[in-house]
Amino acid sequence: MIPASYIIIRPPVEAFSVLIPITGGCSWNRCRFCNTYRNSFNNQNVLIQKYEIRELEQIYIDIDIWSKEVPQAQSVFLGGGNALSVPTAQLASILKRIKHNFHHVRRVSCYAKVLDILQKSEEELKTLQNLGLSICYIGIESGYNILLKYMHKGQTQKMEIRAIQKLMSCGIKASLYIILGLGGRKWSKMHAKETAKVINAVNPTIFRFRTLNVLPGSPLEQEIKMKKFEILTPREVLEEEFLLLSKIESKITSQFRNDHISNYTTTESENFGQDKEYILQELHFLINSDEVSKWKHKNLKSM
Numbered sequence: 001m002i003p004a005s006y007i008i009i010r011p012p013v014e015a016f017s018v019l020i021p022i023t024g025g026c027s028w029n030r031c032r033f034c035n036t037y038r039n040s041f042n043n044q045n046v047l048i049q050k051y052e053i054r055e056l057e058q059i060y061i062d063i064d065i066w067s068k069e070v071p072q073a074q075s076v077f078l079g080g081g082n083a084l085s086v087p088t089a090q091l092a093s094i095l096k097r098i099k100h101n102f103h104h105v106r107r108v109s110c111y112a113k114v115l116d117i118l119q120k121s122e123e124e125l126k127t128l129q130n131l132g133l134s135i136c137y138i139g140i141e142s143g144y145n146i147l148l149k150y151m152h153k154g155q156t157q158k159m160e161i162r163a164i165q166k167l168m169s170c171g172i173k174a175s176l177y178i179i180l181g182l183g184g185r186k187w188s189k190m191h192a193k194e195t196a197k198v199i200n201a202v203n204p205t206i207f208r209f210r211t212l213n214v215l216p217g218s219p220l221e222q223e224i225k226m227k228k229f230e231i232l233t234p235r236e237v238l239e240e241e242f243l244l245l246s247k248i249e250s251k252i253t254s255q256f257r258n259d260h261i262s263n264y265t266t267t268e269s270e271n272f273g274q275d276k277e278y279i280l281q282e283l284h285f286l287i288n289s290d291e292v293s294k295w296k297h298k299n300l301k302s303m
């Protein structure tokens, strides 16, 4: 079993941040498409890192070491599948220690699950924001309720909207992840349309795309083998992306990033509404090019 002090996953944008592990594993660990904290050995799906909140003293030791190693650090990422699941008092102590030790930090971030955000009061979230928590990375994955249920995501569109609005009203930025292709062929259109509704309702700080890659040993891999779930071709993924983006209203000022190796385009924007028409034109051009017909599904072994 991999110890909680080892961070298995972090956002690409945090590559140059100080990484402080707060929890091991994921407090939920039930999403059908995810195998981040599991792996398959001898046809068995086994846990490789269990959910565990690290001892405060151990976290303090890491903060003390890294603040001496990189005193000029400007960003700190609190590691773990859903670090916001940690009790507020403990998170507050961690943030205070970071504030005390690192004098140049401008961004402290962590992954957060919708359910964990909803379980914190506004007062708690404001306390964390005052102590330096500046941005949460939230896997909404989709806004389509049927798909969210099928994927065992443990949240609904309504919950997503409430959680993101709550977080942002407390001054914490929201960076949303959406998985293109998550609905397979059957739910592609509904996935696109219902996810756009979430973006329109919350105007998040940032939204980012990932493309579905079925990880070896994940429950979804079994569904595909049994032909119950059909993976989209690269062109179908781009068509889904086009539909989703076309449904987002031009008043949306969010930053938009297509910044992951799993994606088929690398479009980025500082203000989606302003760049919407240009982005759609480029996508339309790509979808209709011959080049796309030659592309193969990426089949990454990790996300």
Ligand code: SF4
Residues within 6 Å of the ligand: 026, 027, 028, 029, 030, 031, 034, 035, 036, 081, 113, 139
């Ligand atoms: S997708 Fe996120 S919330 Fe779901 S099991 Fe994986 S790490 Fe946990």
